[in-house]
Amino acid sequence: MRLKEWQLAFESFLLEEDTGANLTLSRSLIGGPTLDVETGLAIYHNAYKARLLEVLRNDFPTILHWMGDEEFEALAMAYIRQCPSTHYSLRWLGRSFEGFVREYLVPEQSAPLAEMIALEWAFTLAFDAPFGEPLTIEAMVALAPEEWPELRVRPVPSLQWLECRCNSLSMWRAVKEESEFPDSMALEIPQICLIWRNQLICSYRSLDPAQATALDGLLNQGWSFAELCAELAVTYGEGAPLQAVTWLKQWIQEGLLERLQR
Template sequence: MQLNDWQRELEAYLLGQDTTANPALRASLLGSPALSAEDGLAIYHNAYRARLLEALRGDYHAVHGWLGDEAFDALAGAYIEAHPSQHFSLRWLGARLASFIEGYLMAEQSAPLSELARLEWAFSLAFDTPAGEPLSLQQMASLPAADWPTLQVRLLPSVQWQSCRYNSVAVWRALKDGTAFPGSTRLEQPQVCLIWRQGLISQYRSLEPGEAAALHGMAVAGWSFAELCAQLSELGDNAPLQAATWLRQWLSDGLLQRYGI
């Protein structure tokens, strides 16, 4: 058996469900008095799957905490079978778990659990994504008055925008801190949660509907600062102040970068 054929045989064995190796692979290996070839292969087979499970448990600590060991391991095993690792790094193994949950469980169970999974994955993305160049309060203070009306900004690459229909943030916080599980409940109205990174620290904040609409309009839909003020026209003379207050908050949080320079 040539080396590349042997490597493919070993890969197929490790990725498969059967712990018994095919005869060709078995015949290519020598055991020892202390460990047979069959037992050695089984150890590798089990260790590989255990490492995949460990990676998913690490990425989805809250989902694991909610389901418990047995139910999470069953979910993870079914997921790995449907979506085997395709990347040299296990970092991306769990990328499709939230979508998988939606088809794995009944709708009333899957909706809050998949939302929690998306929230956890957003924290991972925020931590790994390049930081970008945040627009600072000092830079804004030096901006000429004539440039303010046409000012445009965008979210930094690390900022993850999550729309939550359930109390997923409270569930995530409780499971992360090891406090009493609050139970999953549907919110009266969807809530936006932002997740981003400052340095090596993950941050998150829930937004009231008005602020969420304003930030989406300016940093996603492309409004200028003048257009933001116009959208807040129902506030009358307070519109520019409210727009400036929110902008200051977003800059302090480190969410924005300049656009269109």
Template sequence: MRLNDWQLEFEAYLLGAQSQPGAALRDSLLGSTALSAEEGLAIYHNAYRSRLLDALREDYPTLVYWLGDDQFERLASAYLQAHPSRHFSLRWLGERLADFIDGYLVAEQAAPLAELARLEWAFTLAFDAMEGEPLTLQSMASLPPADWPELRVGLLPSVQWQLCHYNSLAVWRARKDEGELPATAALDQPQVCLIWRQGLISRYRSLGAAEAHALAGMVQQGWNFAGLCVELSAHDDSAAVQAATWLKQWISDGLLERLITAEDE
């Protein structure tokens, strides 16, 4: 057997669900009096699979807490069968778990579980994201008044925007606090949850509908500060005050970076 063929055979064995090797791979190795080739391969296979499962448990501790070890292992094993590890880093192993859950379970079971998986993955993405250049209150204090109307902002790289239809955040908090898990429940209205990192600390905050609409307008639709004030004025007589209050909150939270346009340069 050529080396390349042997490597492919060994890879297929490691990624497969069965610890029993094929005859070609088994016969290519020599065992010892203490350990046969088949036993040695099984140890390697089981250790590799165990490490993959541990990596998923580390990325999705709330799913483990909710489902229990046995059910989570069944879910994770099915996921690994459908999406074997292809990246040199285990960091990306669980990237597709939420989408897998959507197709693996019936819709009523999948929806809250997949949403919880997306929430946990968002914390992972936020923690690993690039720093960016956060907009600060000090820099805003030095901004000339004439520049305020055209001010445009975006979210820093670590900020993850999650739309929750279920009480996923309450479930996540209960696991974090090692408390009793609440029953899964649909929210009366979908709620935006922001997840981001400040320094080495993960942060999160839920937004009310009006605040979420305002922030989405600026970071997703490209409103400048003047546009935000105009939009708010249709619903609030103190639009400029509310716009400034929210902007200060977003900057204090460490969510925003300034977008520099050609006109600003």
């Protein structure tokens, strides 16, 4: 058996449910005095699945806490069977977990679980994102007056934007803080949650509707600072520029924005 053929056979064995290796693979191996081929292969088979399960447990601790060990393991193993790891790095194992849950469970069960999965995965994406060049207050002070109207920004690479329709953030925080775990419930008004990395620490916070609309305009609709002020004038009148500057200063201090050069 050629090396590539052997590797493919071993991969196929690891992904199968049956721990019994095929004859071609078994005959290519030699057992030891204390460990026969079948037992050794079974150990590899179980260890591989256990490692994948461990990764999902670490990536989705709130889901694990919420469901409990047995239910989480059953869901995770069903996911692993349907969406086996295809990347050389296990960092990407959970990227399809949200979509799988939405299809695997009925909507009443899947919606809150999938939202929590998206929230926890956003922390993973934020932590692993490349470093950017966040705007600083010093850079803003150095802007010439004529630069302000056409000033445009973009999100730093780590910024994740989620719309939560359930109290997912409260549930996640309860596990993080080891406090009383609340029941899942729908929110009257969807909550915009931001997650980003500042240096090597992930930060998060929610936005009220007005601030979310303003930041969405800057990041997703391409508003300039002048256009932001014009939009805010509908609500804040002459105080619109002050409100725009106040929010912009806050977003910059939090490290959310980069300057968009045109």
